[in-house]
Amino acid sequence: MQVPIIASARRGVRALLMLMLCTSAVGHAAAPAPTNQITLDPMARHYQLGHGLAFGDSGFRLGGYGVVGIGELDRGDAAPAPPARWQSAIEALSGFLWWQGESAWRFFSEVAVENVLTARPGEVTTARDLKPLLERFYVDYAWRDAINFRLGKFLTPIGRWNLIHAAPLVWTSSxxxxxxxxxxxxxxxxxxxxxxxxxxxxxxxxxxxSPGAELLRPHDRATFKEAYGAHLTLSPHPAVRLGLSFADFELADQQDQRRKLYGVDAQWLYRRFEVSGEFAFRVNRVDLERSDERGGYLQLVVPLSERWYGITRYERFDQTGVDRDLNLYVLGLTWRYRAALAIKGEWSGARPNNVGAAQGWRASVAVLF
Structure with missing residues (x-):
């Protein structure tokens, strides 16, 4: 049975208030140490939160991020059978290894694991088939500012959100x-x-x-069989970014079905306020009613204090083969201690939820190290 939207919203508000109380205490306890404090850790000279650990003067650094979350979510009309229950999980652990010397060559890699440990009422489980995911593995050659070259596995340059990637750097858990x-x-x-x-x-x-199969392809994700595209970002003003995306691709598990994607994205910054959004339209060359897919979001971030931010987001999504468009509303709070640590709480509700979008309340702690 689906959780009523009003009751779910009330639980979400209570969770957000608890988040404010907890993070206020954390903020007081996590005040930066005096600069003249002597540390007994010899590695402290080589490490700063969010900047990775340097291996001497070799040019190599090790970093990553982790996400721990808790929430009570359901999947709406698409999965009405089980009632919503809270669950907590180590949602993601991601490790970075990169190298940058004095030459024009650079190297970057990222390996991640997801849902390592999950706790629900009366049970704690670990992932049965925990397989590391190779998210990125590429070599760059920085010839000059106007042109650089990259070879390997990289984040698909479509829109804004996909390129930001790391959970500590985005405003919401979802x-x-x-x-x-x-x-x-x-x-x-x-x-x-x-x-x-x-x-x-x-x-x-x-x-x-992308002329062929993905490097170390994960079996539970859609991947390209063949693709090409372009992304363009204009900055007519220091506070404004406008983006255009195009891609023509074929998926590995749906061969001989070409798709074209057109997208726009934008960001506007004013002091500590932020308005951002994306819209994408995917044309599917298949004989299926409502085969095309389109959607977008508009997000507003408002500073409430030095470290507190309020977030609201509206999404509209028209999935392939679904009769009615989905409208999703997100309301959240985020507490940021420096750029590398974010504690987030949010509530989301969808109408009609006929695509199985997660809705309810959730909170997470994300650390970039």
Whole structure:
């Protein structure tokens, strides 16, 4: 039975109030230590939260991020059988290893595991088949600002959210629906990218192609079989970013069905306020009623105090083969202690929820290390 939206919202508000009380105490306890404090850890000289651990002067650094979450979610009309129950989980652990020397060459890699440990009422489980996911593995050659080259596995340059990637750097625990399954989040191939000056402000571009199968393909995710695309970002003002995306691709598990995707994204910053959004339209070349897919989101971030932010997001999503568009509403609070640590709480509700979108309340702690 689906949780009524009003009752779920009340629980979400209570959870957000508890989050405010807890993080206020954490903020007091986590005040930075005096700069003249002597540390007994010799590695402290080489490490700063969010910047990774340097291996001497070798050019290598080790970093990553972790996410621990708790929530009470249901899947709406698409999965009405089990009632919503709270659950807590180590949602993600991700490790970065990168190298940058004095030459034009750079290397970056990311390996992640998901849902390592999950706790529900009366039970604690571990992932039975815990397989590391290779998220990124590429080599860059920085020839000049105007043109750089990348070879390997990288984040698909579509929109804004997919490129930010790391949970500590985004404002909410949930990810907008249009960025989840409308296109694969990774591509294996080559990319040329750079930054140019223009009469309309700074211009950043990327041209990419994925000619074959994904490197170490995960079996539970959609991946490209063949794809190419482009992304363009204009900055007519220091506070404004406008993006355009295009991709033509074929999926590995749905071969001979070409798709084209057109997208726009935008961000506006004013002091500590932020308005951002994305819209994508995917054209499917298949003989199916309502085969195309479209959707987008608009998100507002409002500073409430030095470290507290209020977030609201509206999403509209028209999934392939579904009769009615989904409207999703998100209301949340985020507490940021520096850029590398975020504690988030949110409530979300969808009407009609005919695509199985997670709704209810959730909270998470995300750390970039």
């Amino acid at each position: 990810r907008p629906l249009i960025t989840e399954n409308t296109f694969p989040g990774n591509a294996t191939g080559a990319m040329a990218y750079g930054a140019l000056d223009s009469p309309w402000g700074d211009v950043e571009y990327s041209l990419w192609a």
